[in-house]
Amino acid sequence: MIKVRKAEERGHANYGWLDTNHTFSFNTYYDPAHMGFRTLRVINEDRVEPGQGFGTHGHNDMEIISYVVEGALAHKDSSGGSEVLKPHEVQRMTAGTGIRHSEYNPSDEDRVHFYQIWIVPEENGLEPGYEQTYFSPEEKKGKLRLVASKGGDDGSVKINQDVALYASILGEGESVTHELAEGRHAWVQVIKGKVALNGVELDASDGAAVSEETRLEIESVADDSEILLFDLN
Numbered sequence: 001m002i003k004v005r006k007a008e009e010r011g012h013a014n015y016g017w018l019d020t021n022h023t024f025s026f027n028t029y030y031d032p033a034h035m036g037f038r039t040l041r042v043i044n045e046d047r048v049e050p051g052q053g054f055g056t057h058g059h060n061d062m063e064i065i066s067y068v069v070e071g072a073l074a075h076k077d078s079s080g081g082s083e084v085l086k087p088h089e090v091q092r093m094t095a096g097t098g099i100r101h102s103e104y105n106p107s108d109e110d111r112v113h114f115y116q117i118w119i120v121p122e123e124n125g126l127e128p129g130y131e132q133t134y135f136s137p138e139e140k141k142g143k144l145r146l147v148a149s150k151g152g153d154d155g156s157v158k159i160n161q162d163v164a165l166y167a168s169i170l171g172e173g174e175s176v177t178h179e180l181a182e183g184r185h186a187w188v189q190v191i192k193g194k195v196a197l198n199g200v201e202l203d204a205s206d207g208a209a210v211s212e213e214t215r216l217e218i219e220s221v222a223d224d225s226e227i228l229l230f231d232l233n
Contacts, residue, residue: 007205042118053104055183071112096126170220187216193225
């Protein structure tokens with residue numbers, strides 16, 4: 001079963017400095033039919049104007065992943081993390097018992113376009129932490145590259161939940177397949193381009209919840225499509 005979440009159906013807000021779309025209920029956007037999927041709680045697609053950003057604020061008991069599409073995102077947090085996140089890098093922040101952080105666009109000219117993803121951790125009260133890793137485009141072209149996982153396998157960032165997150169870049173006509181173990185679910189998020197997921201077409205910024213499927217075939221029907229695939233319990 002594949003349930004599509006079309007880009008234009010998401011929650012939306014534009015604050016001038018921030019243009020944001022919410023796949024699931026978030027902040028002032030509330031939709032009881034879209035409160036998350038499995039342990040996925042938030043998928044926000046954000047565009048932040050030059051020199052603007054999210055001031056220092058706090059979170060607790062959440063795994064937060066950031067994935068930049070275009071531009072750069074400067075990060076600073078109370079665990080000691082202080083980095084600039086660019087395309088093809090994955091950032092994981094464990095809020096745990098409490099963490100304060102800021103995210104802003106350091107450019108004077110260019111917007112930053114990125115995804116902010118929240119995953120419910122396997123337990124509360126974890127020690128706060130931060131990790132950031134670069135995965136080259138070559139590692140993702142024509143294949144599914146593991147970029148985040150519970151065990152930190154294959155050089156992926158480590159998240160405190162039974163989730164495997166893959167990234168892929170596909171040329172037109174290229175495809176990848178993924179086997180889902182019994183009882184597992186998936187979420188596919190299209191970052192760029194257009195793909196067919198088991199024959200169901202998804203455009204840029206569309207997402208899809210997958211249950212009761214054993215094999216996923218994702219074929220690009222546009223050049224340089226980019227996707228994220230979450231394998232969830």
